[in-house]
Amino acid sequence: MLTALMDKNHFCNLAENWRREDLVQLRSKETFRCPVCQEEVIMKLGTKKIWHFAHKKDSSCRDEYEPESMYHLFGKKQLYRWLEKQNYVIELEKHLPILNQRPDLYLPSQSPPVAFEFQCSSLSAELIYKRTSSYLQGAIHPIWILGEKRISHLNGATYRLDDLALNALQYPPDDSRRPYLLYYCPLTSAFTILHSIIPYSSQTIFAARKTIPLHKAHFPMVLPSPKSLPTDFISFWIQKVFKNRLYLHVNRDESVVLMKHRLIDSGAVPSLFPIEAGVPSNYMYWFETPSFVWQTILLIDIIKPLPVGASFQFKDVYKPFLHLIKTYRIKVRHNLHSDSHLSYAIMDYLKCLRKAGLLGWGGKGRFVKKRDPELPKTVLEAKDKLQGMILTCNEG
Numbered sequence: 001m002l003t004a005l006m007d008k009n010h011f012c013n014l015a016e017n018w019r020r021e022d023l024v025q026l027r028s029k030e031t032f033r034c035p036v037c038q039e040e041v042i043m044k045l046g047t048k049k050i051w052h053f054a055h056k057k058d059s060s061c062r063d064e065y066e067p068e069s070m071y072h073l074f075g076k077k078q079l080y081r082w083l084e085k086q087n088y089v090i091e092l093e094k095h096l097p098i099l100n101q102r103p104d105l106y107l108p109s110q111s112p113p114v115a116f117e118f119q120c121s122s123l124s125a126e127l128i129y130k131r132t133s134s135y136l137q138g139a140i141h142p143i144w145i146l147g148e149k150r151i152s153h154l155n156g157a158t159y160r161l162d163d164l165a166l167n168a169l170q171y172p173p174d175d176s177r178r179p180y181l182l183y184y185c186p187l188t189s190a191f192t193i194l195h196s197i198i199p200y201s202s203q204t205i206f207a208a209r210k211t212i213p214l215h216k217a218h219f220p221m222v223l224p225s226p227k228s229l230p231t232d233f234i235s236f237w238i239q240k241v242f243k244n245r246l247y248l249h250v251n252r253d254e255s256v257v258l259m260k261h262r263l264i265d266s267g268a269v270p271s272l273f274p275i276e277a278g279v280p281s282n283y284m285y286w287f288e289t290p291s292f293v294w295q296t297i298l299l300i301d302i303i304k305p306l307p308v309g310a311s312f313q314f315k316d317v318y319k320p321f322l323h324l325i326k327t328y329r330i331k332v333r334h335n336l337h338s339d340s341h342l343s344y345a346i347m348d349y350l351k352c353l354r355k356a357g358l359l360g361w362g363g364k365g366r367f368v369k370k371r372d373p374e375l376p377k378t379v380l381e382a383k384d385k386l387q388g389m390i391l392t393c394n395e396g
Contacts, residue, residue: 092105
């Protein structure tokens with residue numbers, strides 16, 4: 001840690017500009033204590049590592065926060081200086097006893113106050129959820145910044161996210177825009193932003209990537225978040241759905257297996273699920289289950305049984321779909337940050353079906369079924385038509 005208590009409850013902040021000789025003199029006169037457990041800590045002023053405070057080996061500190069690496073300490077110091085240069089009132093490693101939290105950086109004068117967590121090591125989904133919910137309950141806005149070394153790039157526009165990253169997603173004020181992730185590397189002094197994020201499955205996402213040097217970045221950040229899909233997403237997305245069709249017979253995911261049984265019962269070949277299924281849309285971060293699965297279920301079990309020309313309201317789709325989620329073991333995410341709701345994802349998909357000509361608008365909040373979902377004759381036909389579907393749905 002970079003801060004410690006001295007006598008008279010004054011703080012020593014090692015992120016400030018200190019001369020080594022001044023700190024050596026201070027160390028000879030003062031006793032330093034951990035702000036959390038009040039135990040004595042040691043000021044370390046080595047030449048190879050960043051200056052910091054450390055507990056003694058026999059410490060009984062119950063602080064749940066993991067030991068900090070030099071990478072973490074270095075980054076935290078840089079982020080502190082970055083905010084300081086922008087004239088923010090910053091509290092480093094502020095202990096919030098009521099919440100039992102100790103954010104790396106805390107901006108008390110913001111409305112609401114902001115807590116920055118710079119997370120470089122692994123953290124369980126339960127713990128990050130606990131910390132995030134605690135901040136929100138305390139009317140504090142949490143911002144998670146992950147160590148840049150945690151980025152797992154697969155290929156093209158696809159990335160793999162672990163539980164930590166999935167729970168660290170940030171959402172722009174305009175909630176129709178897609179979530180983003182902040183990363184920081186203290187070695188290059190630069191932010192990396194994965195933005196315009198669209199989850200494909202439980203851990204695979206599509207994202208655009210942007211790097212901003214620290215000296216050019218400002219808080220709060222204005223992030224690129226286009227309403228329409230970045231063009232390089234589309235070809236990779238189509239390939240992903242095409243691959244899912246080709247290997248659907250070996251997919252053992254519970255929701256996929258149940259979807260396959262439903263298609264067989266309806267007389268369809270499982271790999272030839274509807275053309276209109278597998279379309280990326282807004283608010284898809286509410287689902288862990290791939291879009292081709294939950295969209296197929298919605299089309300086959302709710303839309304297809306309706307006669308052509310039938311009109312219906314949103315609730316006539318949404319309420320039965322909630323039951324189908326349980327029946328088909330569709331996995332839904334719990335998003336602490338987002339002000340949207342699962343219903344937003346379903347409505348956005350219905351709007352896409354309107355653009356594709358499957359549904360029409362009946363006025364007064366009603367949809368009209370104009371045709372049945374289209375089942376392709378071959379996997380290659382499905383691939384070609386999916387591109388047209390995505391381009392149509394991607395229109396403003």
